[in-house]
Amino acid sequence: MSVQIGNIDLGEFPLLLAPMEDVSDPPFRYVCKQNGADMMYTEFISSEGLIRDAAKSRQKLDIFEYERPIGIQIFGSDINSMREATEIATLAGPDLMDINYGCPVKQVACRGAGASLLQDIDKMVAMTKAVVNATHLPVTVKTRLGWDDNTKNVYEVAERLQDIGIKALTIHGRTRAQMYKGEADWSLIRDIKKNPRIQIPIFGNGDIDSPEKAAAWRMEYEVDGMMIGRAAIGYPWIFREIKHYFKTGEHLEGPTIAERIKVCRTHLEKSVAWKGPKTGIFEMRRHYASYFKGIENFKEFRMRLVKAPDMAEVEEILGQIHDTYATEMA
Incomplete structure (x- = not known):
């Protein structure tokens, strides 16, 4: 019903x-x-x-x-x-x-x-x-x-x-x-x-x-x-x-690293489009740790993400995350 x-x-x-x-x-x-x-x-x-x-x-x-x-x-x-x-x-x-x-x-x-x-x-x-x-x-x-x-x-x-x-x-x-x-x-x-x-x-x-x-x-x-x-x-x-x-009654496979990055990027793009670049990037910082939770040795990337001042740098870091983890998490 x-x-x-x-x-x-x-x-x-x-x-x-x-x-x-x-x-x-x-x-x-x-x-x-x-x-x-x-x-x-x-x-x-x-x-x-x-x-x-x-x-x-x-x-x-x-x-x-x-x-x-x-x-x-x-x-x-x-x-x-x-x-x-x-x-x-x-x-x-x-x-x-x-x-x-x-x-x-x-x-x-x-x-x-x-x-x-x-x-x-x-x-x-x-x-x-x-x-x-x-x-x-x-x-x-x-x-x-x-x-x-x-x-x-x-x-x-x-x-x-x-x-x-x-x-x-x-x-x-x-x-x-x-x-x-x-x-x-x-x-x-x-x-x-x-x-x-x-x-x-x-x-x-x-x-x-x-x-x-x-x-x-x-x-x-x-x-x-x-x-x-x-x-x-x-x-x-x-x-x-x-x-x-x-x-x-079965488990769906969890998101791949590529999926995590894709959804995180979408979230960021929507945030910047809605709030403008400065606020959008700043407010997105609270979400990065959650998107990549459970991934080993991620601290350095997380620190860089929360300091990144603009979209270009965030994009670059997301690309590096993909290159670093895509093969080992595939």
Whole structure:
């Protein structure tokens, strides 16, 4: 059976790319889409930033036709600002709107936004209702199990948010107090999925980092799909590998060195085209270590890549990486 969010058909058991700050920009989304991501989200966007017309927030609204279906994710602590930001984001033409009630970092959660709303469900419900009423698009939510081990209230959150009109819910299997430490616990996610009152798709998020785990957890936790975040950084192939494993029960061969270089180069080219040469090259530096992770004796190349000042030099180094490793990794 196909998973539906409003009128968006995501096929059977979709794999979603998580919205990640400073990662899920259009260049990164491009390489994930090429490798099988079924739906993606923008980096989270501050509602206050959108209303003030802050350049950084506005740029995050950039979406491209090839990315569809795509959602714009917003966060904030003020209900009126969230309503206004929803109206602005809707004009950018996404396929859906998403609200971030999961971000655990201090500068978000300690200002009353993100996961902080898990401490005030009534406000979360009022804020969500304001967003739902401010757009014609389907609204989805991403959240966590609760604020800490004593307040795992996502079961109540799921029912109340569904009742006011959200069309899907993604749950990260950790509390805010856990941040990204320890293991994600999906048992409460399964309980929500099994709740007869819940009719909307429930997506699980947290610790999906291999095809085997994705297949095992799909069976064990009975979610409608999975959202993948950190495991896709520098490894967009994870989407196609999971899909292949679902279909065949077999492992797809990992990317060759030539493939790693090709996708890394594509990511770089898209980054420079979108942000300009200076910012595009600078921001790409955070991805090189991930693209070539696990390759022996790579440190010197990595150091050179993160210092390379322009496209020409990066291209030259990528060529040398190919010449050095292509034969031994073939």
